[in-house]
Amino acid sequence: MTPPGSARSAGAPSADPTPVEGPPPGTGAHTGAPPLVAPRVPTAFSPALAGAAEVVRLVRSLADSQGRDDLVEQLDRIRAQLAVESVPVLVVGGAGQGKSSVVNALVGAGVCAVGATDTTATPTVVSHALAYDGALVIDPAAAGRPEPLLRRVPFTEAVGLATQALNPDNAWGLRAIQLAVPSPALARGLTLIDTPPLRELWEPDGVRLLQAMSGVAAVVLVTSAGSELSSGELDLLRVASSLCHRLYVVVNGTNVFADWRSVVAANRSLLDRRGISAKVLAVAATPYWGDAGGVPPGPDAGMQALAAELDAAVVLDTEHQRISTALVEAFWAADRLRMRLWAEQSLITEDGPLDETTVLLRDAARHAQVLCGPTAHWHELLTQSVQQLRKDVEADLDADVAGLRADVDNVLLALEAGHDWPRLHLSLHTRFADRVLHTQRVRKLAMRALCRHVAEQFQADWSEIVASLDLASEAHALLDPRLDREVAALPRSLADLPRPPAGAASLPGDQSGVPLPTRARADYERWLSATETFLRNDTEATLTRVGEEMERRCQDRGIELQRTIVEVLTTLNVLRHLTPEVVLQRHEEIESDLAQLRTLDFQLKVAPPAG
Template identity: 30%
Template sequence: MAPPWLDVLDETIGACATHRRPDLEARLREKRAQQVDPKLRVLVIGESKQGKSQLVNALINAPVCAVGDDITTTVPTFVQHSETPSAALVRNASSRRSIMNAPTERVAVPIEQVTKQVSAIHSGELVRAEIGIPRALLTSGLVLIDTPGIGDTRSANTASTFATVLQADAVLMVSDATGELTSAELALLKKVMAACPNVTVVITKTDLCPQWRTVVERNRSHLARAGIPAKLLPVSATLRLRAAKTGDQVLNTESGFPDLLACLQRDIVASADLLARRAVSVVASSVISQLVTPLREELTTHDSSHTAATISTLQEAQRRVDELRRRSARWQNVLNDEMADLVSDVEYDLRDRTRKILREVDKTFDEADPAQGWEQFEQWLEDNLNDAATTNFAWLMERAEWVAEKVARNFPVYREDILPGSILPDDVLDPVGKLDKPKIEPFTITQKVFTGLRGSYGGVLMFGLVTSLAGMPLINVISLGAGALFGGKTIKDESDARLKRRQAAAKAAAQRHVDDFFIKFSKDCRDAGRYIQRSLRNHFASLAEEMQETLLESARSAKRAVQDDASQRDQRQREARRELDKLVTLYKRVQALGGGAAMELSA
């Protein structure tokens, strides 16, 4: 069933065609395409072993996500609608982990085997799994995303989960009823709330815990105390899956899933409808007011039938067109300057962050021996780089929004839809390759002996010769002692030198890795910046064009009014009035769609 906003939108498109405004029509069509196929991303997150995958399985009544007693989910799984059940694994195409944007390949697999395959493939290669399944719940464009547990030491990095949160429309935070929400979980909730306010806390495994009601109550007060306005729903996936098997409706109700589904439908799908309606209402009313302006101009000129006034209107229209042209140069300059500043600032910030990390690394390896504790170091470096990347990227996004606002301020006129809806590029933050372990050459006993002998040789010879002057044999106690001393010193020097070499190798490896990371990520950032600039430019340019067209049209009609003779004038006036009435009714419907109080249509 087509939602009501679609009819209104289509009618507005029709009106654009009648009024010969292909530019506006194209813009509306674009909006229509965007709204008709909305993907609603619902992210299922939570700490490990809380029942996230089982929750997704129970929601759609199919075992598509791998569940197990140990840590199971290592990559995100996207579950969306399709006519026939299908599954695919997306993995890095090249087995060699390249640093630059690695191309990914999609491998279709039978849906029955997808859970097995996901666990079989080494998690480093696999990027995500995609499941298509025919379910009524998903037809509205809902995409359920099952994620690896947060805070677990074994899953892929948590930062990528956060990157996904930025793009999610809604979040289901999963925590099981065997314990109350921990402080870590509450902190996570707060962080998620900042990126995506539509969060529902799902308490799972209520079948297992006799005291789940107390836990739910306590969690409610925890949420209230932390100031998190999230809803809380207790469910049991076990009961739901069993109800699906036996067709037991009572059991299904007991599982709590009907409430959860209703909540998904009501709050997420329905609110998506509300969002769509608002977006359509804003864009359609701006288009209609542009259509109305020339008509109004025409009617006023007819009403007054005053040639002098008409001519002054014409002049005014032309003056405004000129003004628009002149000022459009200004916002373009602002946009270019600001974006250039932004990219260089962001790059500097990233450089600064990575240099701080490198300095830390240098300091560490001035002291430490890389042969020990390399794994911890690797983990530490990875965490720090991830951290730097996330902060840096969040900053980029913030600045970009600010630039958009600034450009809008410099734009000649203000309109409701002057700020673009979204300027976020998709799919940023790919992982960089693994840190190469530097070659650590051990100092073996044989080598030590050899080095020692080499050193002692000089000592024996040197002192032997000196003491032979005193009449002793070449090999005597003094020369042997000196030999041992020299040998020991050489071994010590050599092992020091080796430690130095190892440290240098480790530093170089870290430096290389950080450089790789910097190059890759700064490229990403620059790309994102350029993407943002381009989309902002297109957005504002098309706005400017529309306005110019509107002004020109009113100028033209004013000119026509001056030229037309009386009878034609009457005819045209009647037509214009009819058209205007039509547009006004349409405008009222559009306003009703938005749910706001109907604003007066102004010229």
């Protein structure tokens, strides 16, 4: 979902502009109005991303001073990828457990309606902005369009429509409400998604929620400290854990329920027994902000721990993955600059035999050229390995589909024996999700191994060329061209997985007279075949993508190597014609550039570790 702030330019006029310093709209006493004065919040900013961007900027300025427009362009692209991005966290749970209260306490303002009469009617996406603002995402059906419609509305109106009172059973047909909220808690991209109470997982809203889970950075289940996790909550967590790898259980109400510690302990052991990996935190999500605002996450130690957890384990962790990728690229660009400088320096200082060096470099350039082509050893290995893996994976897929079929048959047998339909349906849903995830995981491991294998071969081919150039012996990227990282991409989002047939949701209420197991069989057959098609297409697409990506990576590295060698050759030709004074001056310039690159080394070392 697009955060409201990014859907328009910063200064766009609003129907009801709410300036930062002005009074924000009240949302009723029960919800707690947003503070009168918005807290002083910087524009979206992350220290970790900014630190990495600074390192990239330094390499860029060196590339610029050497007239390397190609590297400048590449580094600009890398820097653009280090902008603050939305990190969505989905807050789910049953009615009245305190989901909206937790969201409010995290941002330090009453932006989500809270209370028995003001239950949340529509998913509410709360993200960072400099001023309070709102937008509605209108369902395609309600909007009479093929695509959901985004309409900007004043903050108050958006807040009102999030409630059951003003938008009973979501009569407005809203997919989501977007709230832009100035809060320091959100400035690094954290986006909190408050949701309506969940009744049944197999209802359309439940299915939609499950789909959302596979695309978010974390799922937070809010549950009351008054009692331990219900079987419904455990079912939800079970499915959530297969869709999202960061899962939190927030036990709310430590201020009301004296016995909360034993509830927390009981919840932990329930999760253990079900094999669900989720961190349990206990909070009191009470309002602590006044009319003039409050500083999140407020005085409650539990809320502080939750905010710190989201900050470090979710936002920072997400950032580190991006930083690591960007720094690897920046490192490579720095090495290309460095290699040329070293080459130049050694050529200037040592009165070596230029002709001999020229012959050596020409040979290396030719070998580097071969390294980029289809006759290179690594390339042949890649082609063979992809072919082999395709065969293996197809055989595995047949087994996976047979497993899914057995799951369906078991459920149908139980259904004929008169077992409870909704439970069976949910268990089938879970089995499907588990099997698809398992298949994707196994496949990912196989692709990783393939990439590692090819990278090793590439490295061997590469080292032969680089070893002949003692000029290059100190360059980092030249010794380790880092090919296998990020190539074995994550499996595609489970959001693409075929949903259970729509008819299944209304199975028990069907008036057609056809017995339930018969109707269910037809529906589940369709689901099974859609899932099989998905798995086959997804496997083929992933395999093709990984193969192409690996080929591109190796070729790009080969081209970089070849270019760098040609650059050094050109330099050599220029040097032949220089006067001693010019050579000396050039030597001093190079010394200073190399010194700057050494500070860069230092910065790369102190920068956050690779994820």
